Amino acid sequence: MTIREVRASGLECLALATELLQRARLVDAEAGLWEAADLQWWWRTPRRSDTIDQLFWIDGEGPVAGVVLTDWGRAWGCDPIVVRGVSTIPLPTVWARAVEAIDALGLEAIEVLAREDDSELLSLLAGAGFVADDDRSGITWMDARSRPDVAALPDGFALVDRAEQMTRPHPMRQRNGEGVEARLRECSLYDPALDLAVEAADGQAAGYALFWFDPVTEVGMVEPMRVEDAYQRRGLARAMLTAGLDRLARRGARRLKVGYGTDAARALYVGAGFRVTSTSRSYARRRPVGCEDTAE
Ligand SMILES: CC(C)(COP(=O)(O)OP(=O)(O)OC[C@H]1O[C@@H](n2cnc3c(N)ncnc32)[C@H](O)[C@@H]1OP(=O)(O)O)[C@@H](O)C(=O)NCCC(=O)NCCS
Numbered sequence: 001m002t003i004r005e006v007r008a009s010g011l012e013c014l015a016l017a018t019e020l021l022q023r024a025r026l027v028d029a030e031a032g033l034w035e036a037a038d039l040q041w042w043w044r045t046p047r048r049s050d051t052i053d054q055l056f057w058i059d060g061e062g063p064v065a066g067v068v069l070t071d072w073g074r075a076w077g078c079d080p081i082v083v084r085g086v087s088t089i090p091l092p093t094v095w096a097r098a099v100e101a102i103d104a105l106g107l108e109a110i111e112v113l114a115r116e117d118d119s120e121l122l123s124l125l126a127g128a129g130f131v132a133d134d135d136r137s138g139i140t141w142m143d144a145r146s147r148p149d150v151a152a153l154p155d156g157f158a159l160v161d162r163a164e165q166m167t168r169p170h171p172m173r174q175r176n177g178e179g180v181e182a183r184l185r186e187c188s189l190y191d192p193a194l195d196l197a198v199e200a201a202d203g204q205a206a207g208y209a210l211f212w213f214d215p216v217t218e219v220g221m222v223e224p225m226r227v228e229d230a231y232q233r234r235g236l237a238r239a240m241l242t243a244g245l246d247r248l249a250r251r252g253a254r255r256l257k258v259g260y261g262t263d264a265a266r267a268l269y270v271g272a273g274f275r276v277t278s279t280s281r282s283y284a285r286r287r288p289v290g291c292e293d294t295a296e
Pocket of ligand 1: 225228231233234239259260264267
């Protein structure tokens with residue numbers, strides 16, 4: 001099948017990335033790092049990368065590969081994505097075009113998250129001078145039929161969703177900006193009834209968690225999950241998680257996925273029945289921009 005290159009930015013890029021990741025998931029139940037919902041979550045706040053033209057390869061049915069560059073502030077993330085077994089564009093070609101794009105944009109600090117079992121990407125990263133950091137993150141999966149029973153909240157707390165509770169400001173605005181809810185509503189997979197929060201008796205948001213149902217892949221995903229420091233270790237995360245997973249299953253999710261970056265989060269998810277299927281490390285390259293900047 002003929003493959004052509006297209007470039008897209010902003011919401012058009014997000015739509016292509018969504019199709020690309022959905023296709024990758026339909027081909028392989030656990031391949032790669034990201035669901036389409038992950039990239040939709042990244043859309044929650046405006047970024048410089050929204051305006052750049054990102055590269056995709058498309059066949060008659062849609063995208064088969066792409067390079068997604070994301071401005072995280074501290075560095076730019078680079079995600080070379082290939083639908084393996086379908087794309088005739090191999091990962092080394094996608095990676096070479098990613099490096100070209102990074103150079104063309106003059107980006108100094110780049111981070112690439114790579115699975116520890118992705119030997120092809122790991123060797124490309126080593127060849128390009130990327131160095132791993134010490135932290136490991138991971139991905140966990142669960143069959144929706146194995147989901148835990150919904151756990152009760154401790155007294156004095158209430159579970160609310162964004163479909164029923166619109167009078168208070170969105171609890172994610174403090175970390176993600178006032179525009180977070182408007183940005184989320186631009187995402188095709190965002191569902192206010194799966195946007196949960198726990199409120200304390202005085203109405204304060206004690207925690208929040210967002211669940212994403214993808215009707216194409218029938219995957220239900222959790223991202224983010226947060227309980228504010230003052231309210232931790234009282235079972236609030238477990239209550240939100242089990243309630244959200246139940247809503248995802250009722251919506252039609254057959255498989256459930258969540259990634260973790262900390263021991264506490266891993267313990268929460270494994271304790272709820274998720275199984276770690278892959279671990280990842282972040283690889284970074286920081287390029288000196290001038291002589292005076294090379295000293296660390
Ligand atoms: C991870 C987090 C959501 C847990 O919230 P929480 O309401 O305190 O969690 P719960 O009280 O419901 O705990 C449920 C289980 O999670 C695990 N857990 C929670 N906090 C933990 C910690 N600090 N260390 C180890 N395990 C922990 C335990 O298994 C716990 O069960 P237990 O209390 O019976 O031992 C919270 O610490 C948080 O928001 N952290 C910062 C943001 C974050 O890392 N989010 C996850 C991103 S993937």
